[in-house]
Amino acid sequence: MDIQKIVIVGNSVALRNRPHNNLTSKNYGQIIEKTLNEGKEDGIIQVKNLAFTRATMYDLHKVYPEIINNYGDYYIINIGSSDAATREIPRWFADFLFSNKRSFFVKLFKAFHLYCIKPNRRLLVKLRGKRAWTSARVFKQEYEKLLYEIQHNTNGKIICLSINLPGDRVEKQIPGTYKNYVKFNKIIASLCEQKGATYVDLDELTPENHFPDGIHFSENGNKEVAKRLLSILKKQLK
Incomplete structure (x- = not known):
């Protein structure tokens, strides 16, 4: 039986569903796995979610062996909010x-x-x-290193999600965060272009409809992100 694997790398944005509902809450990784496996008879799609709470780019060193040794067919990178927030x-x-x-x-x-x-x-x-935990310079270095390690040690294709742009409530509490998120998203988009990775721009998503706590996706947000990822994955996964 053919088994294909999607590996998610990131922080709690790739895990949480806010507000959480035990009966219905699924993150976009779970939605992707369920959707891709519906009606399949000749193979299995596995989604391995390696995201963890408060992860910054530097923290990913803790899971680098798992990132590489899972040998994903696809890697979804969803990180940066913990790095860039003031x-x-x-x-x-x-x-x-x-x-x-x-x-x-x-x-x-x-x-x-x-x-x-x-x-x-x-x-x-x-x-x-208005200092963040990670400078733009270090973020770029570590993000580029992650792309390099995946591309030179696996055959996996890479999809990078942009950082959710914060609403007024977040910006009021931690000023300068919006500006940082825009800056860091430009870094991610530029690296994707240089390295041949796919950049998924989520800038038009709004806190009101997609991430009500200003950071983590709601059910609608996770469904929307899953929809965009599925449009990419379905074209290439068998």
Whole structure:
């Protein structure tokens, strides 16, 4: 039996469905897998989702062996929102807050973040110079490296999704994020053109209809992304 594999690489945008409904919520990877396998008798399409929460380009080093060793026929890359968003705290502090440790100091710093830092997020973002966790230079280097590693170690074709452009609510909380997302999307589009990857522009999707929390897709959003990906995949997957 012929088995073809699609590998998704990214952050929680490729996983979540907001608001979540246990009965109906499916991410676009699940929708793609179900749709492509409907009515098939001579083969199976597997979707392997390697996305994980808060992943940045640099974090992908944790799953590089899995990315390559899955030898996907297609790779869908959906990352960048965690890299490009402006931040009120540096990455090392965020890693400490979201660690699995349950020490007194972790609880203390979580309380400090909740009651002192978070209410002043907008001001602190500005005081930090509207800095993101990943600079545009590093993002480009790491994204290009990912494309290179996939193309030189597998026969997989690559599809890259643009970063969801934030609405006014997100931009109000973390100013400068919209500008960064536009900049990083231009980097992704340029690298796709250079490396022969397919760029899927999602700029016309809106928070109101497709990602209500400003980041993660809703059911409608996941269906829309799946629809666009399926239009590409159905032409080439047997």
